[in-house]
Ligand SMILES: *[C@@H]1O[C@H](CO)[C@@H](O)[C@H](O)[C@H]1NC(C)=O
Ligand SMILES: *[C@@H]1O[C@H](CO)[C@@H](O)[C@H](O)[C@H]1NC(C)=O
Ligand SMILES: *[C@@H]1O[C@H](CO)[C@@H](O)[C@H](O)[C@H]1NC(C)=O
């Protein structure tokens with residue numbers, strides 16, 4: 001083999017290694033399907049929402065996550081092509097609005113796809129699949145948290161709830177697994193801001209959400225007096 005052959009060989013082997021490395025999936029343990037309560041998002045944000053919020057839990061994102069807390073982020077540089085999801089936008093605007101700025105839904109979707117969606121491979125094949133999976137979970141599989149709470153007679157009436165009432169109501173709809181709650185204190189009132197529903201890393205079954213916010217965290221939900 002001459003020098004050209006050597007160079008050729010080395011180049012091929014090197015390319016193969018790069019190919020294998022770049023196509024290998026990032027490891028993650030589970031998915032957290034995070035939904036946010038619009039009025040609480042607006043009241044806890046430093047800049048007010050441009051439009052009045054609806055009293056609904058809508059999608060924040062579907063997040064590949066790790067039990068030890070170091071969640072994968074921005075795993076690929078694939079930019080969301082808005083054309084790809086044109087046939088989903090009507091549904092996405094309802095279930096996944098940019099609550100802070102309703103004129104910029106696509107910006108929110110793009111960020112969620114880049115930061116979280118790109119890490120869901122191989123369960124999540126591509127951008128189209130990321131968004132259609134979320135639509136399926138929220139609508140077809142009835143993981144709409146507003147609906148789940150409402151079925152358990154917990155309506156958004158700005159009443160003070162116990163953490164157990166909220167957790168138990170949600171658990172009933174997710175095979176008795178534990179959701180992850182996020183609260184925020186706003187002028188002495190603790191508001192329920194987000195609910196996470198967790199599934200294994202192939203989205204086949206619900207699991208207890210790992211890593212609840214610990215006491216002392218600004219997002220900890222106390223035992224009593226959670227407003228929803
Ligand atoms: C989780 O923690 C373990 C050890 O503490 C580490 O080996 C592993 O790489 C971590 N996972 C991620 C995705 O960082
Ligand atoms: C949207 O279009 C893609 C092909 O671009 C197709 O696979 C998918 O089924 C369509 N989805 C809906 C909801 O029509
Ligand atoms: C989610 O549930 C709420 C409360 O039942 C309902 O008003 C809303 O329309 C539902 N959203 C979708 C997209 O089904």
Ligand SMILES: *[C@@H]1O[C@H](CO)[C@@H](O)[C@H](O)[C@H]1NC(C)=O
Nearest residue numbers: 029199200201202203204205
């Ligand atoms: C999904 O993952 C769970 C645990 O991570 C595993 O027990 C199950 O067999 C997997 N199911 C499929 C269809 O791969």
